[in-house]
Amino acid sequence: MNTDFRTVMMKPHDNVAVALMSLPAGSHVQVACQDERFFIEMKGTIEFGHKFAVKPISKGEDILKYGEVIGAATKDIEPGEHVHIHNLEGKRGRGDKVGVE
Numbered sequence: 001m002n003t004d005f006r007t008v009m010m011k012p013h014d015n016v017a018v019a020l021m022s023l024p025a026g027s028h029v030q031v032a033c034q035d036e037r038f039f040i041e042m043k044g045t046i047e048f049g050h051k052f053a054v055k056p057i058s059k060g061e062d063i064l065k066y067g068e069v070i071g072a073a074t075k076d077i078e079p080g081e082h083v084h085i086h087n088l089e090g091k092r093g094r095g096d097k098v099g100v101e
Helices: none
Strands: 016-019 028-033 036-041 051-053 062-065 068-073 088-090
Touching (some): 016 062
Antiparallel strands (some): 028 036, 062 068
16 A cells, blocks of 8 residues: 555545545555545546545435535446546536526
8 A cells, every 4th residue: 555645535524535646547545534544446547636536426426525515426436436527517506407406
């Protein structure tokens, strides 16, 4: 386990962390948040500033970053997978979703 990789996860109930450096595909990363520890194998390269799952996220489930809901998963997401526009639908500032249930 390489602990030289830098990540940030602010709240223990978050299901994503953020890469503070490029994380190569196949690398093993430890993510720590308060008393929580996650040991993740990167499914693909995660670039600086991008999110990756630290827990399994089911399709339709809220994606939590820094303790806030930032969107919903558009497909199942495995730990170590990149979380971005290809598998996340934003919920903030959606003028097209106002009043739609």
